[in-house]
Amino acid sequence: MKHLHNVINGIAAEALDSAVRDVVNPFTEHVIAQIPAGSAADADAAVESARTAQETWAALDLEERLRYLSRTADVIEGHIRELAELESQEMGKPIPVAEQFITGGISALRTSVEQARTYPFVADVTAPGEPGRTIVIRQPLGVVALIIPWNFSVSSILASIGPLIAAGDTVVIKPSEKAPLSAARLVELFDMPPGVVNLLHGDARAGRPLVEHEAVKLVHFTGSVEAGRSVGVAAAKRLQRSILELGGNDPVIVDSDVDVVATAKAVAMSTFINSGQICTSSERIYVHRTIADEFTHALVAEAEAFAMIDDPDSDGLGPIVDDAQRKIMHAHVLDAVAHGATILVGGELPDRLGYFYPATVLTGATPDMRIMNEETFGPIAPITVVDSFDEAITLANGTSFGLASTVYSRNPENLKRCGEINAAIVWINEWQSGGVGVTYEPWGLSGVGATGGAASFDAATRPFSMVYSSSTEVVDAT
Template identity: 55%
Template structure:
């Protein structure tokens, strides 16, 4: 059993913490690593290293930063199988699935950092009098990334790319439930010491990292409760935060679509990664006209999601990350059944070791049930029947969350009306559709802060305007010399209108 170490200033070293916890393989319940719980001293040294490395990293030409980051991405791609195997051991994701997501995340990382070559880090606007205003987008300095346990490598890569390409340095804190893949990810890195640092632990590392006054931005993905604390701490310091929090994503299935094909697509969106995706399909509203055929097909597809250890290539559904997460799923299912829902597939904890739970289809659900109001994060497909597409949209919007939503329809007018769903991303006829140019901001309790494409670079930089007049002012008393103060106290020429900065 390996005891994991921090990476600080290019050196792998033991934590200053004297507390540790065990990382458990959720398929076998065996201990696979020993992770430190974190300490303020670990964080202080990591932020020191990031702050010291940042000026030299920012001074490199953008093209050189991009080239170095792209070489790292190529190395990651070469080790996708290894990283996927580590994710399988620490959080249960099937290796085949993990490999696919890591390959996609690596391509996305390269696309995101390459976008820096076209981003306007400096732009000059010339006025009619010959004056010029130059807008510089400067890096924020040392930043922090806190990633969740469900996609440790892809989520880290998604946040790292624009921050690093823009000239920032990073302290990365993975979840204490899946830290091993992050360790290996940084072992594969060939960047200057201190550009990316790693601190391990739970809130004993996360809290002091967010509270460090030298951290210019915190990119946090996790629960709503933890996100509120991160946002409050960052706000108190007047620092930025990007928060991607929970979701309770709806699906609206219109009349007129192929119920069998759509059921297959919905099953994938509900069950993939054992439902442990922020944008999993967690509320399904299907039109009455096709509901019976849709549900029958969904039940059939659910039966094909074979449970097992993710190292077996035939496994489709791995375990939940731990017993605590499975207990949440069981509680939501039991609550739904007690309130009148019907289990059409799954719904029973299998015997034996591992935190497994089968692909489960529920019907007869309503808005009083936990499975329709609280994030489940498990392989559940709760289906409610609606009388019209408009009713489906209304119910889809009836939530405090607003991460993403999916609509299946062949009606052009309904495709347009789907735009009104209050979510950061709305997918029409293709869950997880869109390319690297996509940008969004979650709504409601699902978070805050726009990200993706150019928005990620806007968030990673601070704009500074530098105005240069065509000539220096005349000497005091000479014609044209400034002689008055406007109402705001800004020096201005006599009789000239003023537009001082707020």
């Protein structure tokens, strides 16, 4: 049994409230750790540590801050396996999948370092012929609350924290109470001065006072729509910023001219990997009628190959994070069947230890079903047959969500229409593709606030202008 502590001012700190929460391994259903449940006093201590450290941190030269980040990336790279094992224990992720995404998170951190070197923290924006000079300076905001989800603790932190730290902000990280082990170890590995990165454990008893704290200048939250609304309201009441990445019910459009077997394999990966517990997992599949039978047959074969695993070190389907989440996805399947859908494979609660759910394929999915309107977050592929690309786009947009979507097509005219899809990202012929320049903002209930590339640095800073008269010598603003 592990007993985790908050990290305040660079050291492990006892919680100021005695209440605790259990952490359960979804493979074994056994309690493996306890964390502080959280309190306003704990949140105050974490924020005060970050606030005290921020001025000194921001005063460092940019290159010095970037050296800290680069050294941190180097250290973390030597602990990928350890962090992957912790993610597997806390939320059921197969270790190979965890290693893949942690490696991606480290790459994102290193990319942030390189982007910081060219980001215009100080920019002369004087127009040609304009009298005087105008210098725009982007200053750090101050203390940032980084609240991360349970499905990708390590990579979520690494993908988000680089621009914040590089800009001169300090951070309070609050991991999910469901999956705190890997975040706790990651923070131990950060090579930063005391107070720059702080860790606050707990549930809403820690999260609520953190997002309501008057010294927090930005809340960067990834989680459910319901919780995201509360975070956004709390930040708005203080007239402070929030970045919210919330739920998704992401569509896939499969056109008539694709390589059916290869596309089915790709869709299976985007639906079943990490047991469907990815914000951008494929959750609604729209297939052209001319290839629907062949595609469905191929997808069923792929689903049958995604076996539930006993060994976390193997590929396949790990368990769902907890039984409550599993009950939600199973309820979606039962609702779909009640409304006329047919289960081709899976769809039953397995009689075995662990919170497992099989890879499931449904046909006959219609817009009135919960599974087509709510975030399922599980290894379930509901198929709807369409007669045209136009119909597929209409159905894809028939949701309040708009996080990501994927289109498989070789038709140039149809591909031109991908911009009509309501989403932050449209992947074309390859799920989860993209380079360092990807920038996006969620649509609808999926959130608010742009991130990626320069947008992440914009969100981490506050611009102000110094306007010099033509008779005034410009001083070094750096």
